[in-house]
Amino acid sequence: MVVGLQKGFVILEAMVAIMVFALGILGLVGVQAAMTREQTTSKIRADATYxxxxxxxxMWVDIPNLSQYASGNCNGYTKCAxxxxxxxVNLPSGSSTVTVDSATGDVSITVSWTMPGGDEHQHVMATTIVKTDA
Structure with missing residues (x-):
């Protein structure tokens, strides 16, 4: 056994182990960043749905004024404004479009927003609000 040929081998093993450990930590940081980004996207999507x-x-509790909720009339009606x-306020670059057919009670609400990365998203909700004689 020649001792002189094995000098520095332990240091080389330690450096490789440190490099593998560092790559593992970088991978964990990347996963954490992706998870945080997706959590933010999910929260904003839930806010838009809400x-x-x-x-x-x-609209359901204010059926007599249903036509006031349409996008063209909305700014003049306090509840809709x-x-x-x-x-x-709650969505990044948030905007919306509301269409109301007063005769049938059909309502379509489109809520749009732009994420900080520039991705545009929207949530569309359609329903019918039936007027009942009470």
Missing amino acids: LASQLVGE DWLNKVA
């Missing part, structure tokens, strides 16, 4: 459902609820403000 906001659309909230407007439908407002407040909702538009919530969309703008």
Whole structure:
């Protein structure tokens, strides 16, 4: 056995082990970043769904003024204008389009937003609000 030929082998093993460990840590950091990004996207999507459902609820309790919720009339109607403000505040670059057919009660709500990375998203909710004689 020649001792002189094995000098520095332990240091080489230690350096390889440190490199493997560092790559593992970098992988974990990458997974954490992706998870955080997807969690943010999921929360914003849930907020958009909640906001659309909230407007439908407002419409259900305010059936006599259903036509006031259409996008063209919305800014002049306080309940709808407040909702538009919530969309703008709670979603990044949030906007919405609301169409209402007063005769049939058909309602379509499109909530749109742009993520910080530039990806555009939208949530569309369609329902029918039936007027009943009570």
